[in-house]
Amino acid sequence: MAEMKCLKDFGEAEILQRLQRFCPAEIIGDDGAVLGFPPGQNLVVTTDVLVDGVHFGDRTMPPEKVGWRAVAANLSDLAAMGATPIGITVGLSLPPETPILWLDQLYQGLAACLGRYSTPLVGGDLTRSPVKTIGITAFGVVSPHRPIQRSTAKVGDVILVTGCHGDSRAGLELLLHGDSHAQTLSTGDRQALIRAHQTPQPRLDVLAYLNPSDSPPAGMDSSDGLADAVLQICQRSGVGAVVEAEKIPLSPALRRYQDPETALRWALYGGEDFELVLCLPPTAAEQLLAKLPGQGAIIGQITAEQTVAIANGAGQTMPLSQTQTFQHFA
């Protein structure tokens, strides 16, 4: 059967032809792709590398989901810059014994997420390697005065998140440990949490709701965790913040799955929720919130103190720490 075949059973030209089905016909066959570029815009570029066993694995992720997430993470970085995507490239390294079906399914996942956000796959490279590695570079456009940056948060701004946090971490837990902690979880809750982990939605939709006559908000995405995002923005902007724990939106599924303390820890440190964390004046934040679909919320304020604290409902505060964030080489 063709589906049982591996990359080594095919010639390079044959494999490339197979992958080119996912590219617009007009850009195939040269040393690079040529893309039209809207006048008066700036170019935004972002890149990510995913390694088998580090960022994905067969245990938690079929190849379609690996592809979806890889694209979603990069499109989320563009959204976090206020940029609209115009294309991505994919640099793949795969062992010769990789089933051709794995490659097909990876590309189906890439294409599904790209299609959802009307973004073409405009180039790539495929080479052999002992380890499956996926490098994605995404390109977008932004008006010269509209990029969202980490460094522009101001005292008096409020901190707005565009959706729930902690679900991705909960979905990972369910994939890794299955039923052991979750006997009471409904199928619907379970599926919602796993979906949050496997097919995250980059918040490109949020850009359309920003008022173009306001200054762009400060911000970034919460791919490395909500705590990390607040800490990074404060550090780069030279400000502090107070985050109110009870205002962080948690999904009903997560609340039913975990005790409040675990849910909060996952919301702050779990990462990969791919929401936007934006800092903007209170009125602008309220206006944005009114337009946002889903469970956005104002979760805190930017302060003049150089500390970043989290407050509970009882008025107690403690410093928000970075210690639980992921260190690649630790």
Place this chain on the structure above:
Amino acid sequence: MAEMKCLKDFGEAEILQRLQRFCPAEIIGDDGAVLGFPPGQNLVVTTDVLVDGVHFGDRTMPPEKVGWRAVAANLSDLAAMGATPIGITVGLSLPPETPILWLDQLYQGLAACLGRYSTPLVGGDLTRSPVKTIGITAFGVVSPHRPIQRSTAKVGDVILVTGCHGDSRAGLELLLHGDSHAQTLSTGDRQALIRAHQTPQPRLDVLAYLNPSDSPPAGMDSSDGLADAVLQICQRSGVGAVVEAEKIPLSPALRRYQDPETALRWALYGGEDFELVLCLPPTAAEQLLAKLPGQGAIIGQITAEQTVAIANGAGQTMPLSQTQTFQHFA
């Protein structure tokens, strides 16, 4: 000593800070880089992945040279599209036990080649992996009607190469087998051939010599070999070609190093010479040749026959084959 330390001895933030020295200060610290874009231009994108043990190795290449070549290959792809570079991103995956010095030297090599062609490093990602892997995406700009494509060669065009071929393969041979075949080679010849392999020069300079009132030539670079380039252009353009073996420029060092048959084989199939192979009308080709520094030459003609042949000085021809070209998954 700091130089003996490995990546795992450093925090992620510390390593990223080290690498950010190589980036322009204004683009650091956000989810993506923002780049100005010249009005009325198109964007050209190309990407390449290099894997330790497949595309480079300690035996033939110190890390600075790995870095230089990785950039040169991508800038050559831009040159092959007629595009001027505006930036690159680097996605790196490295084992935690990689010496920090290796990383520093890789970046010094990347920066040396980028500096030579006034191109900024505008982003990257660094992650752990069992295998050293370098993914580079380069982007450039080209006027909407100026891209060089493979598909536009016309009957009556001549085939021009912008420089010598075979030297890169000869340099590799010297690096792999040292003195065994080369007792008589001078130090100067040896160094020239090794330099051709380790620090190739992408032919971005050629773009300035093309007459902007002519149609752009058809073409591509010879990174996968001169034979491959001629075959690809003919296949994509629906034409044939005759290449005259004796007109392919070979360096004096290569002629002194190898017999004529080996030298020709390396020129045709060795690859990685990173010259441009251009098809254009005879008068335009002569004009370009007059301006080109180095050893450019007109090596053949585009024909209406659907065959690609190579002719020797005695008037004998044989089909130019693709069988000696590199198949990644073979």
